[in-house]
Amino acid sequence: MPSTLPLGDPAPDDGRFPDDVAHRVRAAAEAGRPRTFSLYVHVPFCTVRCGYCDFNTYSAEDLGPGASRSSYADTVSGELEFAAQALTASDVPPRTLETVFFGGGTPTLLPASDLVSILDRARELFGVTPGAEITTEANPDSVTADSLRELAHGGFTRVSFGMQSAVPHVLATLERTHRQENVPAAVGWAREAGLEVSLDLIYGTPGESLADWQSTVEAAVALEPDHISAYSLIVEDGTKFGAAVKRGSVADVDPDDQADKYLLAERLLSEAGYRWYEISNWARDPEGTGAHRARHNMAYWRDQDWWGAGPGAHSHLAGVRFWNAKHPAAYAQRLATGVSPSVGREEPDAEARFLERVMLGVRLAEGLEISALEESAPDGGAHAKREIAAMIAEGLLDGRAAVTGRVVPTLQGRLLDDAIVRRLAGF
Missing domain, CATH: 1.10.10 (Arc Repressor Mutant, subunit A)
Structure with a gap:
């Protein structure tokens, strides 16, 4: 979720949707192609903001009334209540949640009980389809065996760890806070809790050799996760990394190098039994059923519907896109005064x-x-x-x-x- 919001029309304070939104949802269902409904929850807190990150994240624990870590679960639950009211008032047919995804930032900087309470409120308001995929992102150093057990007991089914690299100097360049030895422990705890595991990797970091990348992929495969994402490093304007590249103190990414690393990843992952299903994503799939694909992300790629809760979060409902106030304090203030957190809307x-x-x-x-x-x-x-x-x-x-x-x-x-x-x- 990039930190810069798009241009668009102002969103109404009451959150009401155009009449044709409800019509489109009904028409799709009547045609036998029902639009699925998902929930994304943005948690904007991080211990350190990585130099390459362009997401709407903050390292401070307290960002104003309703936007501190301690009050954040209540604030987001307030948005879910607003969402349920707005959908009902707009006569949008009720749909249970097929997937829920907590992203960030680092959602697991909040207590596990807070994440579960948000999920519980979503379940009360919308319902959750049996067998739904419920995921949280996590840094390997932000979880414990106890917190992962609490998440699993509370209904989470999946955790996506930001491993990024197995090579210390690459992690240092990326400004990642965890040590590589944290990753196997975190994966083991997740497995013991009964959670599916995904690992996120980044390739093409300046100074990363092909051998470095091979050791990262092999280390990830050795942990036998259900799912692996591998993303090429993108240097965004406005980031610390972007400024360093402009100054010449850090080398820019090399597209040919990134292509070589992508091909290496495809070879190593396919040899280990992972199948690509999206350009940057592979899943264990020995039976060819797609069982371990990230269903939440598939909903995005298949142009389904989702509500994005949290500051700067984006949503999509039957062709209408809308987004929340970017700064956590402004977001929380709007909710506190009974106004929609959404500040912009467009219909492409x-x-x-x-x-x-x-x-x-x-x-x-x-x-x-x-x-x-x-x-x-x-x-x-x-x-x-x-x-x-x-x-x-x-x-x-x-x-x-x-x-x-x-x-x-x-x-x-x-x-x-x-x-x-x-x-x-x-x-």
């Missing part, structure tokens, strides 16, 4: 929706339906079909998948995802 036009559909679809191993291009492209998909044929010939798209009606990138195509999107979208 047909062209923007088409581009987004392409961008999301071609990231997935399940691909993008060619029929979707025919339905949503301005020219009925004629341009896209010509480009699909050309990119199959160039080895960027899977020809067999195209025969079955889907656009799926090859391994080489995954490295050139942006180019595929531009060509399919016609720009």
Whole structure:
């Protein structure tokens, strides 16, 4: 969740939605394609703000009334109550939560009891589908065996640890606070608590060799997590890292180096029994069922609905996007005065929706339906079909998948995802 909010129209103070939102939700259900509903909870607290981080996070424990760590669970629960009222007032059909994801920041800097209390309030207000995926992000040094047991007992099913690297000098460059030896202990505690485990990795850090990256992937695989995410380091403007690159004190990322590391990750992970299902994500999948995929993230990529609670959090409801006040104090103040925490709203036009559909679809191993291009492209998909044929010939798209009606990138195509999107979208 980037720290900069987009431009958009002002959101109404009462949180009411346009009438056609309820209509779209009903129409999708009646057509046999019901829109799923998820919850994202943003926890903005960190012990240290990493130099590469562009998320809406803060290292202070107290950010104003209603925005301190001690009061944060009550504040977010207040937003959930507001959300339930706004959806009811807008006549949006009730739906239970398919997934819940606590992200940050570092959610586990809050007591486990606070995270469970927020989840309990969501369950009371919306209901949670049996077998729902309930995830929290965590730093390996922010959990204990007891806190993970408490989370599991409270209904959490999954924890995503920010491992990032197994190499001390890379962790130091990234300004990560944990020591690598914390990771196996945290994974072991999560396993003992009955939680699924995901590990997040970052590649392409300045000074990271190919051998460093190989040792990181091998260390992650050795812990036998259910899921592994591997993200290329992106140097964002406005971050400490970005300033250092501009000064020349830190080398910029090298796209060729990152490509080599991606290919290495794909080889090592596939050899260890992980299957890619999204460009940056792999899951254990010996039966080919997709059982350990991150269902919450799949809801994003499949353009489903979610409510984002917390400062700066973004939401999506049947084509309407909206976002909360960025600073935790401003966010808490709005809720305290009975005003919607949402400060902006937009409804992308047909062209923007088409581009987004392409961008999301071609990231997935399940691909993008060619029929979707025919339905949503301005020219009925004629341009896209010509480009699909050309990119199959160039080895960027899977020809067999195209025969079955889907656009799926090859391994080489995954490295050139942006180019595929531009060509399919016609720009």
